[in-house]
Amino acid sequence: MNSNKNSLLIGFTYDLKDDYLTKGFSLEDAAEFDTLETIDGICNALTELGHRVDKIGGAIHLTERLVKGNRWDIVFNISEGVYGIGREAQVPAILDLYSIPYVFSDVLVLALALHKGMTKHVLRDNGVPTAPFMVVNSVEELSGHNLTFPLFVKPVAEGSGKGIAPDSIVYDNNGLERVVLDRLNQFGQSVLIEEFLPGREFTVGIIGTANESEVIGMIEVKYRMNDNSGVYSYFNKTNYEEFIEYSVPEKKLFDACSDVALRAWKVLGCRDGGRIDLRLDNKGVPNFIEVNPLAGLNPVHSDLPILAYKAGISYNQLVDSILQSALRRIITPKK
Numbered sequence: 001m002n003s004n005k006n007s008l009l010i011g012f013t014y015d016l017k018d019d020y021l022t023k024g025f026s027l028e029d030a031a032e033f034d035t036l037e038t039i040d041g042i043c044n045a046l047t048e049l050g051h052r053v054d055k056i057g058g059a060i061h062l063t064e065r066l067v068k069g070n071r072w073d074i075v076f077n078i079s080e081g082v083y084g085i086g087r088e089a090q091v092p093a094i095l096d097l098y099s100i101p102y103v104f105s106d107v108l109v110l111a112l113a114l115h116k117g118m119t120k121h122v123l124r125d126n127g128v129p130t131a132p133f134m135v136v137n138s139v140e141e142l143s144g145h146n147l148t149f150p151l152f153v154k155p156v157a158e159g160s161g162k163g164i165a166p167d168s169i170v171y172d173n174n175g176l177e178r179v180v181l182d183r184l185n186q187f188g189q190s191v192l193i194e195e196f197l198p199g200r201e202f203t204v205g206i207i208g209t210a211n212e213s214e215v216i217g218m219i220e221v222k223y224r225m226n227d228n229s230g231v232y233s234y235f236n237k238t239n240y241e242e243f244i245e246y247s248v249p250e251k252k253l254f255d256a257c258s259d260v261a262l263r264a265w266k267v268l269g270c271r272d273g274g275r276i277d278l279r280l281d282n283k284g285v286p287n288f289i290e291v292n293p294l295a296g297l298n299p300v301h302s303d304l305p306i307l308a309y310k311a312g313i314s315y316n317q318l319v320d321s322i323l324q325s326a327l328r329r330i331i332t333p334k335k
Contacts, residue, residue, distance in 0.1 A: 011072035041299040046318040133194035199280025204261035217311030273322035
């Protein structure tokens with residue numbers, strides 16, 4: 001690999017939203033895929049940083065290119081994948097097979113992080129605060145649960161707020177059975193049920209790997225007066241300019257959230273860049289909600305660039321910081 005950061009040949013793997021909309025996917029089905037604005041934003045940033053960018057596409061396109069003998073110094077991977085519980089790990093698995101380095105987390109992290117229940121098991125066992133929870137595959141499994149209402153219900157392996165709506169907050173067993181059945185039928189996957197965290201909500205941006213990881217910024221998710229849901233749903237995320245306001249929390253809370261977010265990031269083994277979502281419990285303690293090791297990088301609408309901007313970090317600086325973290329991992333000899 002050529003380690004001169006000004007002359008890297010960077011392969012770029014992604015799933016273009018428009019491609020899937022033409023194949024009959026709905027807007028919600030394609031919510032996790034990236035727009036041309038995002039693809040162009042990343043390509044332009046990498047080019048302006050002095051690199052050569054080769055657009056590859058998703059996992060199938062990648063395999064076709066590899067069979068033809070194409071290789072790259074490093075791959076900038078934002079491919080979310082399409083099918084299966086390990087869909088976000090497919091491109092990294094292929095690249096590992098060919099011994100080609102890539103940006104962002106590895107196969108284990110991406111497969112684990114997509115399953116919200118398994119992620120919470122790992123973090124809870126390592127002492128990271130997270131709300132009591134259970135994962136079910138049928139309504140019958142709700143019998144005799146010992147969780148305290150209100151509860152929050154969502155699909156176990158979706159992103160971009162998919163499956164989260166005002167009725168995700170349930171207050172009794174009848175409501176719980178109804179919403180669980182709805183999500184099971186709608187998404188065809190296990191459902192995560194957790195005790196509802198009533199406090200303020202934050203998303204924390206992190207750059208780096210292991211002990212080099214650092215919080216680069218943070219935003220509080222505040223619901224405007226015209227929102228009566230109080231949940232960061234697919235609808236609210238899509239229409240955030242109308243319903244959501246972002247602000248930077250006060251230092252004491254910033255520090256407390258940073259501590260929990262970094263602990264979660266390191267326990268899970270996340271790499272290079274991403275986000276940790278937190279919410280305060282009824283005692284004001286930050287609790288882990290979700291991790292996004294393949295955080296959206298739309299220059300205008302994605303949370304990670306937004307919180308970076310509020311911290312005085314430009315889009316190009318953000319992309320470069322993520323890339324440089326990967327390069328440090330790759331060129332540093334293993335002990």
